Amino acid sequence: MTPVLEVQNLCKHFEMHHLGQRLMAFDGISFALNAGEFLLLRGPNGVGKSTLLRTLYRSYLPRAGHIWYHTTEGRIDLARAADVDIALLRRREIGFVTQFLIARPRVAAEDIVAEPLRRAGVAAGDALKEARRWLDEFGVKRDLWRAYPTTFSGGEQQKVNLARALILPQRLLLLDEPTASLDVGARAALVRRLSDLKAQGVAMIGVFHHPGDVASLIDREIELTANEVSEDVAL
Amino acid sequence: MVSERTVGMTQALSLLPPQLMTTPPLLTMTGVSRRYGDVVALHDVSAVVYPGEVLGIVGESGSGKSTLLRMMNLEDTPDTGDYRLALPDLAGNLFGLDRFARRMLCATRIGIVYQNPHQGLLMQHTSSGNVAERLLIAGERSFANLRARGRTALEASEFPLDRMDARPIELSGGMQQRVQLAKAIALEPALLLLDEPTTGLDVSVQALVLDTLKRLQRDRAITMVIVSHDLGVIRTMADRVMVMRRGRVVEQGLSDQIFQDPQHDYTQQLVHAKL
Numbered sequence: 001m002t003p004v005l006e007v008q009n010l011c012k013h014f015e016m017h018h019l020g021q022r023l024m025a026f027d028g029i030s031f032a033l034n035a036g037e038f039l040l041l042r043g044p045n046g047v048g049k050s051t052l053l054r055t056l057y058r059s060y061l062p063r064a065g066h067i068w069y070h071t072t073e074g075r076i077d078l079a080r081a082a083d084v085d086i087a088l089l090r091r092r093e094i095g096f097v098t099q100f101l102i103a104r105p106r107v108a109a110e111d112i113v114a115e116p117l118r119r120a121g122v123a124a125g126d127a128l129k130e131a132r133r134w135l136d137e138f139g140v141k142r143d144l145w146r147a148y149p150t151t152f153s154g155g156e157q158q159k160v161n162l163a164r165a166l167i168l169p170q171r172l173l174l175l176d177e178p179t180a181s182l183d184v185g186a187r188a189a190l191v192r193r194l195s196d197l198k199a200q201g202v203a204m205i206g207v208f209h210h211p212g213d214v215a216s217l218i219d220r221e222i223e224l225t226a227n228e229v230s231e232d233v234a235l
Numbered sequence: 236m237v238s239e240r241t242v243g244m245t246q247a248l249s250l251l252p253p254q255l256m257t258t259p260p261l262l263t264m265t266g267v268s269r270r271y272g273d274v275v276a277l278h279d280v281s282a283v284v285y286p287g288e289v290l291g292i293v294g295e296s297g298s299g300k301s302t303l304l305r306m307m308n309l310e311d312t313p314d315t316g317d318y319r320l321a322l323p324d325l326a327g328n329l330f331g332l333d334r335f336a337r338r339m340l341c342a343t344r345i346g347i348v349y350q351n352p353h354q355g356l357l358m359q360h361t362s363s364g365n366v367a368e369r370l371l372i373a374g375e376r377s378f379a380n381l382r383a384r385g386r387t388a389l390e391a392s393e394f395p396l397d398r399m400d401a402r403p404i405e406l407s408g409g410m411q412q413r414v415q416l417a418k419a420i421a422l423e424p425a426l427l428l429l430d431e432p433t434t435g436l437d438v439s440v441q442a443l444v445l446d447t448l449k450r451l452q453r454d455r456a457i458t459m460v461i462v463s464h465d466l467g468v469i470r471t472m473a474d475r476v477m478v479m480r481r482g483r484v485v486e487q488g489l490s491d492q493i494f495q496d497p498q499h500d501y502t503q504q505l506v507h508a509k510l
Contacts, residue, residue: 017500018507058489060496062248071255082253083475083489084285089255104449104471105442118453 002035003070004172004203005056010065010079012048012055025051029065031222035171035201038194038217040208043224049207052224053174056205057096058086069094069172091119095170097178101161103150109135109160110145116168134163137193139185159186166193173197175206179213187213259321261286261425261458267306267316269482276302277313278482284426287456291473291490293466293505299482300462304430307460308347309337320344322425342372346419350431352411355418358404362414363389365403369421388421389414393447409440413447420451429461433468445471466505470494478502 012025067078114131260283366385433441
């Protein structure tokens with residue numbers, strides 16, 4: 001088994017200066033994740049599941065602890081890695097999938113989806129072809145491919161977002177409720193894609209409102225409880 | 236490189252030097268300080284920008300953000316400080332260059348777009364002429380080449396070519412910014428500096444200009460530094476953000492981290508004040 005991530009005693013709280021208050025998010029979280037494994041984060045609303053995902057992605061700065069990420073060139077602690085290193089890993093190896101699309105004015109759906117491939121150096125024509133394949137796979141109607149998603153419905157935007165987020169295989173995927181409000185066809189396409197990626201060795205950590213959506217993929221679960229966390233349970 | 240993140244009331248983990256990013260920064264500014272009389276415009280400011288990166292600088296009026304950008308464009312010299320660009324045939328502290336060398340460097344390797352088009356353009360010359368001026372400085376003498384290269388730059392800036400001989404004074408604000416941008420990128424500079432490039436434009440026009448900038452960034456991987464008091468603009472454009480106040484850097488970080496988990500008291504106020 002190839003280790004991808006080792007989280008040790010990770011701690012996050014928020015310092016709210018205008019209130020002179022500290023908001024505890026979680027403390028003492030430890031777990032490990034291997035290539036091709038799918039870890040489900042469980043726990044009631046507000047317990048910090050999404051906060052944990054964002055801390056692993058470094059949208060939130062950890063307070064203490066380590067997030068050892070294994071690269072081909074050795075391990076690096078994401079809790080303390082330089083911003084430029086994090087940016088580089090996000091371009092190449094670590095993906096974050098939410099239910100929200102950040103649409104930009106005047107950028108066509110197919111161009112938004114192709115962008116991660118373009119940034120990875122794929123030729124424009126090939127990237128576009130691949131983008132269209134994934135838009136089709138997630139059930140975005142052909143007429144919409146060249147349109148601007150700023151005007152799409154929430155459900156259609158979400159499909160564009162998933163196609164974009166999953167077009168380039170990563171080594172680690174963080175999934176923040178990507179199935180919420182998806183129609184049946186798109187949800188099936190998502191599970192198929194995740195299953196393929198998992199088989200290719202992509203490690204995943206996910207928060208799902210309805211874990212049943214991805215039941216077939218789950219290898220292990222961690223239960224987060226208010227301000228503490230239980231040991232992770234092998235299924 | 237000293238992390239500024241530990242300054243102020245922050246207690247997050249201090250960050251390590253880059254390990255995976257092996258390309259050196261294109262721009263390195265170290266310990267830049269500048270006073271105008273009693274006013275401290277910049278105090279011990281350091282910044283790095285990596286090739287292909289977009290660095291955003293935010294702060295209110297008087298924070299020193301525009302002064303810093305002018306320093307990057309070698310329009311002013313600090314009292315102390317070091318400035319380097321990792322380009323061939325360019326060594327040493329750029330603040331030590333004489334006026335002629337500065338002018339050549341700025342004309343050929345650095346592009347700038349100002350908030351006020353009057354600062355960047357000759358308003359009574361044609362738009363294509365404004366762009367061609369840059370090329371002339373760089374030694375281009377063939378009229379056909381001037382015309383063709385000017386055209387390419389205007390096209391890349393998404394300027395309507397049927398108006399390329401109109402004078403900037405006859406154009407709308409958004410179009411004037413496109414002429415400035417065409418002039419700035421005509422020589423394919425290593426560094427593009429943007430000083431409040433969309434401030435004062437209508438929101439819809441602002442979105443179009445930002446989109447053009449994003450396209451350029453994506454297609455040409457131009458290294459950019461963008462200064463704005465508008466957090467939305469910075470959020471759209473920047474990979475990393477530097478927050479300035481009273482001539483000092485109070486915080487810097489990845490764009491999403493600065494907006495979602497600001498550490499410094501002042502950054503929290505800025506982010507929470509945004510509509």
